[in-house]
Amino acid sequence: MAAPLKIAIAGLGTVGGGVVKAIAARADELAVRAGRPLAITGGSARDANKARGFKLENFTADPLALAASDADVIVELIGGEEGVARKLVEAALANGKHVVTANKALLAKHGKALAAAAEKKNLHLKFEAAVAGGIPIVKTLRESLLAYEVQAVKGILNGTCNYILTEMEASGASFADVLKDAQKLGYAEADPTLDVGGGDTAHKLALLSSIAFGVAPDLSAMTVEGIQHITPADIHFASEFGFRIKLLGVARRTASGIDQKVHPAMVRTRSPLANVDGAANGILVDAGQAGPFFFSGRGAGEAPTASAVVADLVEVARGGDGPVFGRPASGLTALPPAAADAALTPWYLRFEVLDLPGVLAEIAGHLSQSGVSIESMIQRGRDHGAPVAIVMITHETPQSAVERALKAIAASDKVRARPCMIPMEAA
Numbered sequence: 001m002a003a004p005l006k007i008a009i010a011g012l013g014t015v016g017g018g019v020v021k022a023i024a025a026r027a028d029e030l031a032v033r034a035g036r037p038l039a040i041t042g043g044s045a046r047d048a049n050k051a052r053g054f055k056l057e058n059f060t061a062d063p064l065a066l067a068a069s070d071a072d073v074i075v076e077l078i079g080g081e082e083g084v085a086r087k088l089v090e091a092a093l094a095n096g097k098h099v100v101t102a103n104k105a106l107l108a109k110h111g112k113a114l115a116a117a118a119e120k121k122n123l124h125l126k127f128e129a130a131v132a133g134g135i136p137i138v139k140t141l142r143e144s145l146l147a148y149e150v151q152a153v154k155g156i157l158n159g160t161c162n163y164i165l166t167e168m169e170a171s172g173a174s175f176a177d178v179l180k181d182a183q184k185l186g187y188a189e190a191d192p193t194l195d196v197g198g199g200d201t202a203h204k205l206a207l208l209s210s211i212a213f214g215v216a217p218d219l220s221a222m223t224v225e226g227i228q229h230i231t232p233a234d235i236h237f238a239s240e241f242g243f244r245i246k247l248l249g250v251a252r253r254t255a256s257g258i259d260q261k262v263h264p265a266m267v268r269t270r271s272p273l274a275n276v277d278g279a280a281n282g283i284l285v286d287a288g289q290a291g292p293f294f295f296s297g298r299g300a301g302e303a304p305t306a307s308a309v310v311a312d313l314v315e316v317a318r319g320g321d322g323p324v325f326g327r328p329a330s331g332l333t334a335l336p337p338a339a340a341d342a343a344l345t346p347w348y349l350r351f352e353v354l355d356l357p358g359v360l361a362e363i364a365g366h367l368s369q370s371g372v373s374i375e376s377m378i379q380r381g382r383d384h385g386a387p388v389a390i391v392m393i394t395h396e397t398p399q400s401a402v403e404r405a406l407k408a409i410a411a412s413d414k415v416r417a418r419p420c421m422i423p424m425e426a427a
């Protein structure tokens, strides 16, 4: 059998620890699959004394030392878009070492430059674990769905948000209460901003967009909205209309360019995306003439993420599978952002208003002035002088028209809270 692939792992936490254990548990089978043994020859974490359930040779508290070791491949599992993770990946590539990482934040920001650095030296930079954990979506978009032009990628890419929305629906509890429980159960970070604010989904979407559409990952060409303002009432009304609310990352071709957005969306209950529950992830790819494909599974956690890292290591051991984003980094074009109103959708609108004469007419007037026409409406709670909820579904409308109308409506003294608008996805 060929010489072992020497692997140094920087970051021995949830994912790094999982990789060490998975390689140890299936060493013989992985060697057969890879054509050579996978040998862990070094590792790094901050705390040398932490109990991790395994022992590593050549432990160092300085991850950059791994880039100067005799390892063939550096596995970066520290995280963060800058700092030591970026320095390590750059140093590893500069020193002629392949890199495997789960770091979506780093690649969403510096992906094109790092891919160019890797390709210049004929090195692999692999990141299956960075998007949707154990779901092999990076490989699928990069290697399988090639014959026809991918039209759209829509994904539930953040398990924390999906868990919160699922629990809100099941219990009727508020976002804040469910978030607190999720933090206690370990489903949400102490600082949940990157997850619930949509930033983590944006990182992953930028990577999927890059592979699907041949563009450099570009966070600046993306609007990002989180789930913090979603109420149990929205979830309840959604179900009355036959929808569920999901945080989606959506990237699609339009006539004017690529439309990339992260936002809560109403998804029809019969759509596969609507049935991705709890902390799971789901991705719908519209692969043009080849049709739609749906992928779902565990998007985070030790075993699913380690599974993706190990798959990348086996691929590196075999000699790899082509450029980082599926085409040479020099061929990744700047993302042409779609015109603001390229994608028309129906909208769910919710207003908290005082139940006073004329309030409905006032809302309808503003909507009509902005060219927003209403398909259906529900009004709930009738207590004169107290707030009531008015919910409307619009016909297909540009976002800017809805925003214009809502700005005018929000200024009314009969409106009690910021009006809510959520797009309704066709699939």
Ligand SMILES: NC(=O)c1ccc[n+]([C@@H]2O[C@H](COP(=O)([O-])OP(=O)(O)OC[C@H]3O[C@@H](n4cnc5c(N)ncnc54)[C@H](OP(=O)(O)O)[C@@H]3O)[C@@H](O)[C@H]2O)c1
Binding pocket: 010, 011, 012, 013, 014, 015, 016, 044, 045, 046, 047, 048, 050, 061, 062, 063, 076, 077, 078, 079, 080, 084, 102, 103, 104, 129, 130, 133, 299, 300, 301, 302, 305
């Ligand atoms: N967790 C998941 O389910 C998941 C899923 C997909 C992708 N990812 C990505 O995988 C990466 C790792 O995530 P994780 O959940 O495994 O994180 P984690 O459990 O917090 O582990 C991070 C590891 O990095 C080490 N570390 C942190 N700063 C360091 C420094 N300055 N120098 C040396 N070592 C340092 C820590 O050392 P100590 O152990 O000594 O503290 C720890 O071993 C991140 O990029 C994350 O976004 C994670």
